[in-house]
Each structure stands twice: as structure tokens, then as C-alpha cells.
Amino acid sequence: PCAGPVESKNEAAMSELVPETRQKPVVPMKPMGINANLLGYIGIDTIIEQMRKKTMKTGFDFNIMVVGQSGLGKSTLVNTLFKSQVSRKSSGWNREEKIPKTVEIKAIGHVIEEGGVKMKLTVIDTPGFGDQINNENCWEPIEKYINEQYEKFLKEEVNIARKKRIPDTRVHCCLYFISPTGHSLRPLDLEFMKHLSKVVNIIPVIAKADTMTLEEKTEFKQRVRKELEVNGIEFYPQKEFDEDLEDKTENDKIRQESMPFAVVGSDKEYQVNGKRVLGRKTPWGIIEVENLTHCEFALLRDFVIRTHLQDLKEVTHNIHYETYRAKRLNDNGGLPPMTVETEENHESNL
Amino acid sequence: QNDGYRSVCLSGHVGFDTLPDQLVIKSIKQGFCFNILCIGETGSGKSTLINSLFNISFDDSISSHFHPNVRLKAQTYELQESNVCLKLTVVSTVGFGDQLNKEDSYQPIVDYIDAQFEAYLQEELKIKRSLFSYRDTRIHVCLYIISPTGHSLKTLDLLTMKSLDSKVNIIPIIGKADSISKTELQKFKNNLIAELVSNGVQIYQFPTDDEAVSQINTIMNGHLPFAVVGSTEEVKIGNKMVKARQYPWGIVQVENENHCDFVKLREMLICTNMEDLREQTHRCHYELYRSCRLQEMGFRDIDPENKPVSLQEAYEAKRREFYLGLQRKEEEMRQKFVQKVKEKEAVLKEAEQQVQAKFEHLTLMRKEEKLKLEKKRKALEDEITQFNAKKASAELLQRQANLSTPASLKKEKDRK
Numbered sequence: 001p002c003a004g005p006v007e008s009k010n011e012a013a014m015s016e017l018v019p020e021t022r023q024k025p026v027v028p029m030k031p032m033g034i035n036a037n038l039l040g041y042i043g044i045d046t047i048i049e050q051m052r053k054k055t056m057k058t059g060f061d062f063n064i065m066v067v068g069q070s071g072l073g074k075s076t077l078v079n080t081l082f083k084s085q086v087s088r089k090s091s092g093w094n095r096e097e098k099i100p101k102t103v104e105i106k107a108i109g110h111v112i113e114e115g116g117v118k119m120k121l122t123v124i125d126t127p128g129f130g131d132q133i134n135n136e137n138c139w140e141p142i143e144k145y146i147n148e149q150y151e152k153f154l155k156e157e158v159n160i161a162r163k164k165r166i167p168d169t170r171v172h173c174c175l176y177f178i179s180p181t182g183h184s185l186r187p188l189d190l191e192f193m194k195h196l197s198k199v200v201n202i203i204p205v206i207a208k209a210d211t212m213t214l215e216e217k218t219e220f221k222q223r224v225r226k227e228l229e230v231n232g233i234e235f236y237p238q239k240e241f242d243e244d245l246e247d248k249t250e251n252d253k254i255r256q257e258s259m260p261f262a263v264v265g266s267d268k269e270y271q272v273n274g275k276r277v278l279g280r281k282t283p284w285g286i287i288e289v290e291n292l293t294h295c296e297f298a299l300l301r302d303f304v305i306r307t308h309l310q311d312l313k314e315v316t317h318n319i320h321y322e323t324y325r326a327k328r329l330n331d332n333g334g335l336p337p338m339t340v341e342t343e344e345n346h347e348s349n350l
Numbered sequence: 351q352n353d354g355y356r357s358v359c360l361s362g363h364v365g366f367d368t369l370p371d372q373l374v375i376k377s378i379k380q381g382f383c384f385n386i387l388c389i390g391e392t393g394s395g396k397s398t399l400i401n402s403l404f405n406i407s408f409d410d411s412i413s414s415h416f417h418p419n420v421r422l423k424a425q426t427y428e429l430q431e432s433n434v435c436l437k438l439t440v441v442s443t444v445g446f447g448d449q450l451n452k453e454d455s456y457q458p459i460v461d462y463i464d465a466q467f468e469a470y471l472q473e474e475l476k477i478k479r480s481l482f483s484y485r486d487t488r489i490h491v492c493l494y495i496i497s498p499t500g501h502s503l504k505t506l507d508l509l510t511m512k513s514l515d516s517k518v519n520i521i522p523i524i525g526k527a528d529s530i531s532k533t534e535l536q537k538f539k540n541n542l543i544a545e546l547v548s549n550g551v552q553i554y555q556f557p558t559d560d561e562a563v564s565q566i567n568t569i570m571n572g573h574l575p576f577a578v579v580g581s582t583e584e585v586k587i588g589n590k591m592v593k594a595r596q597y598p599w600g601i602v603q604v605e606n607e608n609h610c611d612f613v614k615l616r617e618m619l620i621c622t623n624m625e626d627l628r629e630q631t632h633r634c635h636y637e638l639y640r641s642c643r644l645q646e647m648g649f650r651d652i653d654p655e656n657k658p659v660s661l662q663e664a665y666e667a668k669r670r671e672f673y674l675g676l677q678r679k680e681e682e683m684r685q686k687f688v689q690k691v692k693e694k695e696a697v698l699k700e701a702e703q704q705v706q707a708k709f710e711h712l713t714l715m716r717k718e719e720k721l722k723l724e725k726k727r728k729a730l731e732d733e734i735t736q737f738n739a740k741k742a743s744a745e746l747l748q749r750q751a752n753l754s755t756p757a758s759l760k761k762e763k764d765r766k
Contacts, residue, residue, distance in 0.1 A: 042404055043621035045434040047382055050625035052370045053562060060369055083362040109355040115367030120355055160641045160649060164633055243379070278362075306365040310372035318482045329477045 059118035061168045062309065063107075063149075065200075066123065067142060067192065068177025069130040070099055072207040077175070077265035078123050080278060080289060081301055085267070086110050086123050100128040103141045107169075124171060130188050139192045146171050146200050150324040170321060172312045173236070173304060174200045177207040178224065178260060182216050185227050193233045199320055201236035201312055203304065204228070209262035209295050210280065210287050217262050224260055235259065237308070241315055254303065261300040264289055383437040383486050384624060385466075387518065389459060389510065390495030391447035395525040398580035399495070400440050402593060402604055403616055404429065407582075408440055417445030420458045439487065447506060456510040463489050463517050467639040474640075488636060490627045491554070491619065492518045495525040496542065496575060500534050503545050511551045517635055519554035519627050521619070522546070527577035527610050528595060528602045535577055542575055556618055557626050570618050576611035579604055 066074040066087075075087035086108065107124045124145070129138055149170040156166045174196065178189055193202055204224070209217060228235065237255065242248040266289045270279045278289040289297045304312070388396040392413050400408045406427050424441040441462070446455060466488045473484055492514060496507060511520055522542065524530070530538060546553060553574065556567035581604050585594040593604040604612050619627075648668070 042429070042431060043616065044382075044429060044431040044436045044624075046621040047436075047624050048374050048378070048434060050622070051377060052374055053560065054625055054629070055370050055373055057560060060366075062366075081364070083360045083364050084358045086358060110358045111355045112358050112360055112364070112366075114360060114364055117367045117369055119366055119369070160644045162637065301365065306368050307372065309366060309369055310376060314376065314482075322479065326477050 056116055056118075058165065059120065060313075061120045061122075062313070063122040063124065063169060063172050064304075065126065065142075065146075065171045065174040066177065067126045067129055067174060068207060069179065070127065072177040072179060073265050074125065074175075074177055074207075076267060077177075077205070077207070077263060077297075079267045080265040080297065081305065082112065082121060084110070084112060086112075086121060087125065099131045101132070103128040103138050105141060105145045122169065129192075135188055138188075139195050142192075143196060143199060146196070147324065150321055151328075153321065154325055154328060168313075170316055171200050172316045174202045176202050176204045178204055180206050180208050180211050180220070180262075182212060182220050184223050190227070190231055190233070193228070193235065194231060197233050197235060199324070201238075201315055201320070202233075203236050203300075204260040205300060206260050206262040208264065210264045210282075212262070221260060221262065225256070236312065236315070238315070241319060258296065258299055258303075261296040261303070263297045263300055264295040265297065378433055378435075380482075381435040381437060383439070384628070385439040385441065385487060385489050385491075387459070387463070387489045387492040388440065388442045388495070389446060389492060390443065390525060391497060392445060394495045394497060395578075395580050396442050396493075396495060398582060399493070399523075399525065399578060400442070400580075401582045402580040402612065403619070404438060406438075408442070413444060415445075415448045417448055419449065420445050420455045422458060422462050437485075441489065452506050455506060456513045459510065460513055460517065463514070464639065467517075467636055468643070470636065471640055471643060488631055489518050490624075490631045492520045494520055494522045496522055498524055498526050498529050498538075498577075500530055500538050502541050508545070508549055508551070511546070511553075512549065515552040516638060519630055519635070520552075521554050521615075522575035523615065524575050524577040526579065528579045530577065539573075539575060539577070554627070554630070556623055563622055566622065567618075570614060573611060573614055576615045576618075578612045578615055579610040580612070 064078070066078055068074050078087045079085055104127050105124060106127065107122050109120060109122045112119050112121055126142055129142070132138065153166060153168065153170055156162060176189070176193060178185065189204075193204065196202055206212075206217075206220065206224070212220060234240070237251040239251075239255070242251055264280060264287055266278050266280050266287075268278065268280070269276045270281055270286050271277075272279065272286055272288060277286075277291070280287040280289070288294050290301075292298055386400070388400060390396045392415055397408050400406070404427070406429070408425060421444045422441050423444050424439060426437060426439045429436045429438055443459065449455065470484070470486065470488055473479055473481060494507070494511060496503065511522070514520060524535075524538070524542075527535065556563075556571050558564040558567050558571070579595060579602055581593045581595050581602075583593070583595070584591040585596050585601055585603075586592075587594065587601065587603065592606075595602045595604075603609050607613050
């Protein structure tokens with residue numbers, strides 16, 4: 001009963017606004033379209049600097065989830081991505097590889113800083129995924145967790161007295177690890193991505209790519225892309241959210257050529273050609289993680305962190321969250337009322 | 351301070367320091383918007399000030415002093431500087447301060463500001479909403495132009511500013527400041543500030559929490575209200591054309607900081623604090639409006655038993671109430687309809703009965719008529735029979751008479 005339609009009137013320019021009573025919203029006027037030839041410098045473009053300063057002061061939140069069977073190198077990859085020990089395994093946890101009986105969701109938060117930019121990074125691990133004998137519906141706890149974060153945000157947003165900055169625990173990016181079988185995707189992979197690509201940004205990666213030759217890699221990637229397309233799985237960056245031609249060309253190239261990224265992770269450094277590089281040492285050579293001829297880790301890193309980080313957050317907020325909210329508020333249909341688990345699953349390292 | 355998050359050191363360059371740039375690129379693509387409200391008496395220099403600030407031509411016509419009430423006039427401009435696109439909307443009062451009775455002068459302004467908040471709130475409350483592409487019309491700053499009397503604030507000024515200070519960022523400005531001398535000006539400014547403070551009017555303070563700008567902002571805060579002079583005409587000074595006003599006794603240069611505070615205003619308003627003005631509008635003024643409005647609509651965060659109420663439950667409750675109300679109305683209307691049908695039926699039945707009665711009456715009458723006529727006919731027939739009988743007997747008599755007379759016999763013989 002509170003939401004009424006905003007009437008759109010197109011009034012001529014220079015319109016005199018009759019102040020309306022409170023109940024009817026007064027609508028913006030049609031712009032005159034004057035591109036005023038600026039005779040002197042005004043200083044409008046300083047707003048960019050003002051905005052930049054403000055955002056650096058407040059800092060950023062980023063929440064990344066890793067999903068994949070045990071042993072695919074998820075923790076190592078995340079540590080490599082953020083050049084620090086941010087994954088669950090490294091944060092002083094039990095190094096015993098006890099595979100849990102069900103899928104667990106474990107979130108670890110860290111604060112990292114670079115170039116004056118502060119980031120609250122949360123890595124969400126999903127141990128137990130795909131490791132059981134019967135893996136039917138093993139994505140459900142994950143979907144539940146993701147929806148719970150949307151629910152938390154919605155509850156805050158909908159308060160009368162709200163916080164100035166609502167804490168954002170929503171999952172911005174989900175890296176899905178594909179086993180480098182060299183053949184095709186597994187039914188589990190398809191099922192997971194089918195279900196979750198509608199609620200979160202999924203970025204598929206081919207894990208432990210150092211087990212494939214270049215030709216095998218290219219073929220495998222082609223097959224995977226084909227299978228994803230055939231099954232109607234829209235991974236990030238989704239075609240329907242390309243904002244303009246520029247975006248589309250850039251993203252098309254990534255979607256059709258680079259993804260899924262075939263990655264290798266490592267947090268150990270070796271000396272190669274006089275430089276210290278991250279790599280994996282094998283009897284037959286050193287695999288340089290950040291070398292584009294060896295693997296596509298650098299592409300993944302640039303994509304997720306250096307160019308599309310903000311976009312990942314915006315798609316999560318403007319599209320996935322809004323979809324959740326609309327379903328939730330619409331006659332309670334589509335989603336059952338849920339209880340939100342607050343601090344239980346979110347662990348921090350003190 | 352980090353709410354339980356551990357600080358971790360990076361062992362190499364990750365690259366998320368490009369985040370502010372990523373954000374900036376997106377914002378540039380989207381474009382910016384800025385909405386200014388300019389309040390001042392007719393002839394106080396509003397249009398000229400806006401034109402001078404943004405090098406545009408806002409309403410060059412001379413306004414009349416005879417408007418019956420205060421109205422607002424708005425215009426939107428698309429300005430571009432390097433790669434920044436700004437949609438600037440300027441809203442100005444028309445007829446402010448001209449009426450004999452100014453009790454309600456501030457009301458249209460308050461209503462306009464509230465209406466913009468309301469529009470945003472309605473969008474925010476929608477189920478399917480598009481906030482990121484919403485054309486924000488909320489007023490980000492209010493330039494309040496004070497007349498350069500040299501003494502103090504007018505009552506109208508106090509009244510208006512008091513009614514607006516919790517809804518919008520107010521920057522008080524002394525207009526047409528070239529009519530005040532330097533010594534008078536400082537005294538005037540001090541008086542104004544003292545009056546604002548003693549009446550509890552909250553004017554916008556340039557933010558001093560960010561070290562980069564806190565020094566300049568603090569200094570500027572001390573110069574409020576800005577004494578400005580506007581002009582769109584240019585005068586040649588030395589070998590440059592500058593915006594100025596030419597008098598017989600000298601030239602007042604708009605952009606000369608010794609002459610007036612125009613440059614300070616432009617610096618503060620645009621170059622340093624535009625983003626903060628927008629943020630304050632959204633985070634403080636709008637939130638205040640929203641929470642008041644939601645409470646007005648009957649929503650609460652805590653219900654009577656001090657348990658948190660979810661807005662969704664409140665929505666549900668309201669929706670149920672609304673539907674029940676609708677159902678009741680429907681029921682009422684149905685009852686009314688049934689009633690009306692009954693009444694009409696009764697009326698029709700009565701009419702039917704009447705018609706029936708009439709019919710029977712007429713039938714009766716016809717019967718009687720028929721009987722009467724039958725009688726008459728019988729009587730007539732009887733007469734005819736009688737007459738025939740008489741005629742027959744008369745003829746018979748005549749024949750008998752003819753037979754017995756010789757004349758008649760002779761006539762018969764002759765005839766034979």
C-alpha cells in the first residue's frame with residue numbers, strides 16, 4: 001500500500017512549478033538540452049577528485065566465494081590472488097584435511113591496504129562441496145548462505161532508522177573450480193552453475209591447469225564454453241548486463257576467448273632469470289604463475305581485481321540483490337520467510 | 351576499529367588500488383546531477399548569480415513584483431567539462447517577499463523539497479525499482495540570498511530558513527554586496543551569524559573531517575555568509591575581459607577576491623564540496639524525511655512489546671488491512687446492489703398488478719357493454735318483428751277490401 005506509481009509528465013522547459021501537495025510527487029522537468037558553451041572554467045570536473053577522495057576514505061568491501069571439490073587448489077589460488085594469507089587454511093586453522101560430512105560455509109575477513117585504498121576482504125570457503133558420496137543438492141547450503149546475506153542487507157535497508165553505511169556481506173563473486181579432466185564438465189558442475197548463476201556472479205576457472213598442454217587447454221576451454229552455452233548458464237560477465245557497445249566488445253572478447261581462465265596458483269617464490277617470481281617447482285621446470293605463456297592467472301587477476309571489481313559489486317547490488325528483494329516483497333511468494341543466522345558462520349581471525 | 355577483521359600484509363602488488371578509478375569511470379559513464387534551490391526576494395540577484403556561477407542564461411527576463419503568491423521555477427542544463435557531464439537543475443523562487451502577507455511564503459518551498467524526497471522514497475519503496483538509473487531531483491543545496499540591508503536578518507528570512515534547515519543544506523549569501531562598504535560588511539556578517547546561531551538555524555558547514563580539505567573549509571566557514579556580486583557583463587580591465595559591474599566611481603570585479611566573495615562561493619560550492627553536499631542530502635536530510643514519513647505511515651522498527659518489527663511484516667499487515675477494507679467495501683456495494691434490485695422488483699411488481707387490474711376492469715366494462723348492446727339488439731329485433739307482423743296484417747286487410755269493391759273488380763277485369 002505504500003508504493004504508488006510516479007507519474008511522468010513531460011513539461012516544457014521554463015515551466016513554472018505549481019507546488020503540489022505532499023501526496024503527489026512533483027516530477028523533474030524536461031532538460032533544455034543546452035550544452036552551455038562554457039566561457040570560463042567552472043570546476044565541475046573536480047567532482048571526480050572529490051568522489052575519489054571520499055571513497056578512499058570510506059574504503060571498500062569485497063566478498064569472494066570459492067567453490068570446488070577438495071584438492072583443486074582453491075585456498076592457494078585465493079592467497080595468490082591477494083598476495084597474502086587470506087584463505088581459511090592459512091589463517092591458523094587445522095591443517096588436517098578432514099573432509100566435512102556436509103557442505104560447510106566458512107567466511108574469513110581481512111583488511112588489506114594498497115596505495116591508500118583500504119579493502120575489507122572476506123573469503124568464503126565451502127569445504128565439503130562435491131566431496132560426498134551422494135552430492136545431490138549440495139549447492140543448497142551455498143544458495144542458502146548467499147540468500148541469507150541478501151536477507152541481512154534487506155533487513156537493514158528496510159529499517160526506519162538505518163545505518164549510514166549498511167555492512168555489505170553479500171557475495172560479490174563466486175569462483176567455481178572446474179577439474180582439469182580435459183574431457184568435459186561434470187554433472188555436478190552443470191547443476192551448481194545452473195542453479196547459482198541466477199543469484200550470484202559466477203566466474204568459472206579451470207583449476208590446476210598445469211596438468212594440461214596448450215592444445216589440451218584450448219580444446220577443453222572450447223568444450224566447456226560450448227557446454228555452458230548449451231545449458232543456458234550465464235556466467236559473469238553476463239551478456240544481458242553489458243551497458244554499451246564498449247562494454248560489449250570488451251566483454252565479448254573475454255567471454256568467447258579467455259574464459260574460463262585456466263589457472264595455476266602458488267604462494268612460493270623462486271628465482272627465475274634473476275627475478276623473484278611466484279611459481280611451482282617441478283623436475284621438468286618452474287611454472288611461473290604470473291607468466292601469461294604458462295597460465296592465465298594474470299588474466300584472472302586483472303579481470304577480477306584490476307578492471308571488474310567495482311562492476312562485480314554493482315551487478316550484485318543492482319541486479320542480483322534487487323531480484324531477491326523484489327521476490328521477497330512480492331506477496332511473500334517465491335521465497336519463504338527465513339531466519340537469518342547472524343554471527344555464527346562468519347568467523348574472523350583475531 | 352576494524353570490527354574484528356585482521357590486518358594482513360600484502361607480499362606484492364595486487365592491483366585493487368585501481369578501485370577508486372573503476373568507480374570513477376562508472377560514475378562518469380552515468381553522469382552526475384546537481385540540484386540547486388535559489389531563494390531570494392525579487393530583484394535580489396538570483397538569476398544573475400546563477401548565470402555568473404555556471405556561465406549559463408537562467409531566465410533573463412525581469413520579474414514582476416506583483417505575483418499573488420510564491421511559486422517556483424525550474425530549469426535543467428546539461429553542462430560538460432572535460433569528460434564530466436553534469437545535469438544541473440536550478441530552481442528559483444518567484445515572487446518571494448512581494449506579498450503583503452508573507453505568512454505562507456515559505457510553504458511552497460517546503461512542499462517542493464518534500465515532494466522531491468517523496469518521489470525518491472516512492473521509488474525506493476517500489477517492489478521493482480531502478481534506483482541506479484533514477485533521475486535524482488532532490489535539492490542538494492539551497493542558496494539563500496539575504497538583502498544587503500547592513501543591519502540584520504528579516505523576519506521572513508528567519509522564518510524561511512528555520513523551516514528549511516532540517517530539510518536542505520543552506521548556504522546563506524549576501525546578494526548585491528557591492529552596496530555595502532568593507533567595514534559595514536564585517537559587522538553585518540557578524541550580526542547575521544549571531545542571529546542565526548541565537549535562533550538555532552542550522553546552516554551548512556563545510557566539512558572539516560578530511561585533512562585534505564579541512565583547513566580550507568575551516569577558513570571558509572569563517573567567511574560565511576558569502577557577500578557576492580554577480581554579473582554577466584564583461585568589462586575590459588588591463589588587457590583582459592572580466593565579469594564586472596561598471597559604476598561612475600569604479601568597477602566592481604566579480605572574480606576579484608578583494609571585491610567580493612564570489613570566487614570563494616564558487617570554490618566551496620563546486621570545486622571542493624559538491625560531492626559532500628550530495629552526500630549530506632542523501633545520508634542526512636533524506637534519511638530524516640524517510641524515517642518521519644515511514645513513521646507517519648504507521649511503520650515502526652519496534653512494536654509495542656519492544657520486539658523488532660520487520661518492515662515486511664508491517665507491509666503484510668498493512669496489505670491485509672487494505673484488502674480487508676476493499677473486501678468490506680465490495681460487500682457493502684454488493685448489499686446495496688441487492689437492495690436496489692429488490693426495490694426495483696417490488697416497484698415493477700406493483701406496476702404489473704396495476705396493469706392487470708386495469709385490464710380486468712376494462713374486460714368487465716366490455717362485457718357490460720356487450721350485454722347492453724345485446725339487449726338493444728333484441729329490443730330492436732322485437733320491434734322489427736312486431737312491425738312486420740303489423741305490416742302483414744295491414745296488407746291482408748287491404749287485399750280483402752280490394753276483393754269486395756266493384757271498382758276493384760272492374761279494375762281486375764280490365765286488367766284481365
